[in-house]
Amino acid sequence: VVVLTNIIPDADKRPRLLGELSHRSxxxxxxxxxxxxxxxxxxxxxxxxxxxxxxxxxTYKLLSDGRRQIGAxxxxxxxxxxxxxxLHRFTAEAIVNTTARFMKRESLERVAKTNSAMIRSILRxxxxxxxxxxxxxLLLGRKTSVERVAAFLVEMDHRLTQAGVMVLPMxxxxxxxxxxxxxxxxSRALTVLKKKGFLKFLGVTQREIAVMNPAxxxxxxxxxx
Amino acid sequence: VVVLTNIIPDADKRPRLLGELSHRSxxxxxxxxxxxxxxxxxxxxxxxxxxxxxxxxxTYKLLSDGRRQIGAxxxxxxxxxxxxxxLHRFTAEAIVNTTARFMKRESLERVAKTNSAMIRSILRxxxxxxxxxxxxxLLLGRKTSVERVAAFLVEMDHRLTQAGVMVLPMxxxxxxxxxxxxxxxxSRALTVLKKKGFLKFLGVTQREIAVMNPAxxxxxxxxxx
DNA sequence: CGATGACTTGAACGCCATCAATCGCTGTGG
DNA sequence: CCACAGCGATTGATGGCGTTCAAGTCATCG
Numbered sequence: 001v002v003v004l005t006n007i008i009p010d011a012d013k014r015p016r017l018l019g020e021l022s023h024r025s026x027x028x029x030x031x032x033x034x035x036x037x038x039x040x041x042x043x044x045x046x047x048x049x050x051x052x053x054x055x056x057x058x059t060y061k062l063l064s065d066g067r068r069q070i071g072a073x074x075x076x077x078x079x080x081x082x083x084x085x086x087l088h089r090f091t092a093e094a095i096v097n098t099t100a101r102f103m104k105r106e107s108l109e110r111v112a113k114t115n116s117a118m119i120r121s122i123l124r125x126x127x128x129x130x131x132x133x134x135x136x137x138l139l140l141g142r143k144t145s146v147e148r149v150a151a152f153l154v155e156m157d158h159r160l161t162q163a164g165v166m167v168l169p170m171x172x173x174x175x176x177x178x179x180x181x182x183x184x185x186x187s188r189a190l191t192v193l194k195k196k197g198f199l200k201f202l203g204v205t206q207r208e209i210a211v212m213n214p215a216x217x218x219x220x221x222x223x224x225x
Numbered sequence: 226v227v228v229l230t231n232i233i234p235d236a237d238k239r240p241r242l243l244g245e246l247s248h249r250s251x252x253x254x255x256x257x258x259x260x261x262x263x264x265x266x267x268x269x270x271x272x273x274x275x276x277x278x279x280x281x282x283x284t285y286k287l288l289s290d291g292r293r294q295i296g297a298x299x300x301x302x303x304x305x306x307x308x309x310x311x312l313h314r315f316t317a318e319a320i321v322n323t324t325a326r327f328m329k330r331e332s333l334e335r336v337a338k339t340n341s342a343m344i345r346s347i348l349r350x351x352x353x354x355x356x357x358x359x360x361x362x363l364l365l366g367r368k369t370s371v372e373r374v375a376a377f378l379v380e381m382d383h384r385l386t387q388a389g390v391m392v393l394p395m396x397x398x399x400x401x402x403x404x405x406x407x408x409x410x411x412s413r414a415l416t417v418l419k420k421k422g423f424l425k426f427l428g429v430t431q432r433e434i435a436v437m438n439p440a441x442x443x444x445x446x447x448x449x450x
Numbered sequence: 451c452g453a454t455g456a457c458t459t460g461a462a463c464g465c466c467a468t469c470a471a472t473c474g475c476t477g478t479g480g
Numbered sequence: 481c482c483a484c485a486g487c488g489a490t491t492g493a494t495g496g497c498g499t500t501c502a503a504g505t506c507a508t509c510g
Contacts, residue, residue, distance in 0.1 A: 042450060061363045063447050069366040071359055084352035089359060119344045126351050127309035133358035134296055134314060138286045140365035141294040141405030145498065171456065180366030185498055187458055204507070206457060222288050224267065370466065397489065407467055412490055429475070431489060 026111055028103035033094035039081070042091045046083040048102040052076050055098025056169035059090035060177065070178040072132060073170060075159055079125055096169045135224075140180045143222055148179040149189035151221035153199065157211050168207040193217070251336055253328035258319035264306075267316045271308040273327040277301050280323025281394035284315035285402065295403040297357060298395060300384055304350055321394045360449075365405045368447055373404040374414035376446035378424065382436050393432040418442070 030053065033039055039050065039057065050057075057074040059081075071090055074080040080092060083105075112118040139148055152175060160166050168175075172183040179186065193199050198217050202208040211217060255278065258264055264275065267286065275282075282299040284306075296315055299305040305317060308330075337343040364373055377400060385391045393400075397408040404411065418424050423442050427433040436442060 061359070062450055063363070063367060064450065067367040069363040071362060084349065085356075089356065113341075116338075116341050116344060119341060119348065123344065123348045123351060124309065126348060126355060130351060130355040130358060131310075131314065133355060133362060134286070136362050137296060137358060137365055138288070138294040140362055141402075142288060142292040172458095173456090177366075182499055183457080184459085184500085188498090191458075224286055224288075396487095408489080409468085409491085410466055413466090416490075 026103050026107045028101050030099060030101050033098045033100065035094055035096050035098075037094050039092040039094060039100065040088050042088055044088050045086060046081065046088045046105055048081060049079060049083075049105055049108065050081045050092070050100045050102045051079050053099040053101055055100075056095040057092055057098060057100070058095050058170065058174055058178075059092045061090055068177045069180065070174060071136075072129075073156075073174075073178065075169075082122065082125060082129075084126070095174065138224070145179075145181055145185050146189045146192055147220060147222045148181060149175075149186055150193065150198075150217050151223070152179055153193070153209070153211065154214070154218050154221050157214065157217075161211070165202060165208055165210050168209065171207075193220075251328050251332045253326050255324060255326050258323045258325065260319055260321050260323075262319050264317040264319060264325065265313050267313055269313050270311060271306065271313045271330055273306060274304060274308075274330055274333065275306045275317070275325045275327045276304050278324040278326055280325075281320040282317055282323060282325070283320050283395065283399055283403075284317045286315055293402045294405065295399060296361075297354075298381075298399075298403065300394075307347065307350060307354075309351070320399065363449070370404075370406055370410045371414045371417055372445060372447045373406060374400075374411055375418065375423075375442050376448070377404055378418070378434070378436065379439070379443050379446050382439065382442075386436070390427060390433055390435050392428075393434065396432075418445075 033055075040046075040048075042061065052074050054076055057078075057080060058070050059072050059074065060068050060070040062068050072080070073095070074092075081088065081102075083089065108118070108122070112122060139151055143151065156166055156168060160168075170178075172186050176183040176186045181189075190199075194201065196216070198211070198213045198220070200210045200212060202210055258280075264282065265271075265273075277299050279301055282303075282305060283295050284297055284299065285293050285295040287293050297305070298320070299317075306313065306327075308314065333343070333347075337347060364376055368376065381391055381393065385393075395403075397411050401408040401411045406414075415424075419426065421438075421441070423436065423438045423445075425435045425437060427435055
């Protein structure tokens with residue numbers, strides 16, 4: 001499944017891609033994953049950390065009977081698979097055909113031992129993940145279905161809208177498993193928002209969405225306080 | 226509300242209390258909070274970080290209409306209020322009369338600038354918080370009411386059972402707001418677990434609980450994979 | 451074209467929320 | 481000392497939101 005397509009011997013020469021993590025002594029490689037394939041599994045040794053170059057990734061946990069909770073979607077530029085223990089706590093899968101860069105966690109830790117800027121970067125990313133997870137607990141614990149979908153749209157709007165249109169890489173089931181709902185409920189909530197005039201479907205696929213009323217959507221999403 | 230009771234000029238002399246955070250140049254103080262009082266509010270500047278010496282603390286977020294989601298309970302020894310941004314993301318309140326130690330965040334950061342062991346400690350604590358939040362999203366997104374209450378009991382059993390009995394510091398509403406339920410549903414779930422013989426109420430208050438069947442409870446709680 | 455997958459929509463059900471009554475314990479004041 | 485208010489908790493009755501089950505549409509692909 002994993003096809004190595006390129007070896008980049010010196011990450012430092014392509015500074016923008018891994019952002020703060022770039023460091024001359026950390027080597028990284030690129031790799032393509034077909035739609036639907038696993039990148040790493042929960043409880044596997046966390047040998048690498050990853051950055052999405054192009055495409056989209058979901059990270060999730062499963063219960064024994066198959067119930068799934070997606071913790072986050074990772075889009076171009078996002079880092080995922082960063083663990084502090086030795087094992088991955090989520091399974092990661094490509095949502096669409098995806099290119100990811102990866103680097104040995106070991107190398108990162110070796111650098112972090114002596115380079116406090118690197119530790120800071122890792123801390124910063126961990127904190128960002130924490131903040132996202134905390135906001136998500138409020139959503140999952142206390143928001144209604146329409147509020148959840150509105151919050152999802154606001155989040156995705158920020159992350160992938162270009163020229164007034166966002167093209168969702170994930171299907172309704174993924175959205176549902178991210179929001180703690182069923183795909184039918186997600187669909188109904190989208191219909192409600194469409195009827196309110198907050199959004200429009202553009203293409204034939206129902207995944208190209210234009211937000212008509214960002215303020216209304218944000219208010220509905222019931223963010224903090 | 227905040228009553229300063231003690232100034233400890235050199236944290237290093239009491240190494241066990243602040244654990245990994247102990248450092249000779251970080252000064253900390255102690256303080257008592259009466260049951261129900263606020264320790265810090267969401268969106269306030271994060272001037273201090275705290276450790277529970279005795280008692281219990283809840284940290285939560287609110288929606289505009291009063292819906293509340295408790296993110297975590299903090300018991301003796303737990304650190305809370307650690308932020309990487311400049312503002313607190315939760316409100317913190319004492320659940321019962323509580324003694325907490327606190328120290329200037331600024332001092333901590335000053336030490337962290339040159340002391341990589343300190344950054345590591347902070348990273349470790351942040352990671353622990355992240356892991357807890359991630360497990361909690363699975364619970365809130367996908368578990369049934371009885372599974373949630375069972376998971377809560379397993380968690381609390383580990384953290385505060387002594388001599389086979391745990392004495393919960395929080396009331397049913399707090400538990401409900403932690404689990405994304407109502408207090409009535411929590412009460413009914415506890416009744417179900419009692420009737421199954423998994424637990425017993427001991428005192429007159431319904432907050433002293435003995436777990437009769439930890440394995441059964443853990444299975445019901447539906448932890449990962 | 452038939453098969454398949456993604457999505458929507460409808461109908462019925464069920465879990466949990468809501469509303470309400472009751473119980474027991476605690477503390478307070480007559 | 482006891483009546484009574486107040487709080488925490490349980491229990492019951494009812495209702496509603498989201499789930500489940502099912503049908504149907506549309507686009508894609510063999």
